[in-house]
Amino acid sequence: MSTPWKGAPELEVVVDPVADDASGELDRGVELLREVAAGTRPPTLRLYRPSPTVAFGQRDARLPGFDAASRSAAARGFVPLVRRAGGRAAAYHRGCLIVDHTEPAHDAIAGTRSRFAAFGDFFADVLAGVGLDAGVGEVPGEYCPGEFSVHGRRDGVPAVKLVGTAQRVIAGAWLFSSVVVVEDAEPLRAVLTDVYSDLGLAWLPPTAGAAEDLVPGVTVDAVEAALLAAYGAVVRLERSAPHPA
Secondary structure, eight states: OOOTTOOOSEEEEEEOOOOSOHHHHHHHHHHHHHHHHHTSSOSEEEEEOOOSEEEEOTTGGGSTTHHHHHHHHHHTTOEEEEOSSOSSOEEEOTTEEEEEEEEEOTTTTTTHHHHHHHHHHHHHHHHHTTTOEEEESOOTTOSSOOTTOEEEEETTEEEEEEEEEEEEEETTEEEEEEEEEOSOOHHHHHHHHHHHHHHTOOOOGGGBOOHHHHSTTOOHHHHHHHHHHHHHTTSEEEEOOOOOO
16 A cells, blocks of 8 residues: 555554643654654554644744743743754644654655655645645745645635644654644734744744634544545554553
């Protein structure tokens, strides 16, 4: 059985319960990556609904406005963290679905770009399955810009970023992490506006949106179900116990 990202034919699925531990949620992805690289865990698909977080990139942390941006995030109720992957500041909360896909690889670096392209197309198809007109490509002025961002469109409405992706690679394995913004975009726009102003980074707030802005009524539950169905069409899924909250 082939997959769009040329990966394993079977994935262990872990759906973590809602917690209130932004740092632990982020660290758990790296923990799974190390376990997969060591061979103590099979290829794993982890899904969770995150605590309100602003995940800064490494470059953000070196900017003069970083401390002010961290305070602004906290004032809006978002935990400021610095992630180990690249990119710029991204915000997420319970109205989002985070998907951490981890697999072993002898040369994990070699397929980095092809994975970005394949997962971008994959997530666009998943969103199309819940009624969105989704495509892949950077939205001019978007936060945490990326060539393979997944955006949504609607007649008369500017394109909005709906999925941001990042990768982390270590010897023996790769982690592909995707944030799908489904519900309640306004708090995300508000905190990003403050944070990007403090960092001195230009962006266009209307590019930050949620799936429900384009298809009213779509929920995180619906996107999660569509995602698992799409995965199940290309790989065997084995449900596992969640990580304790």
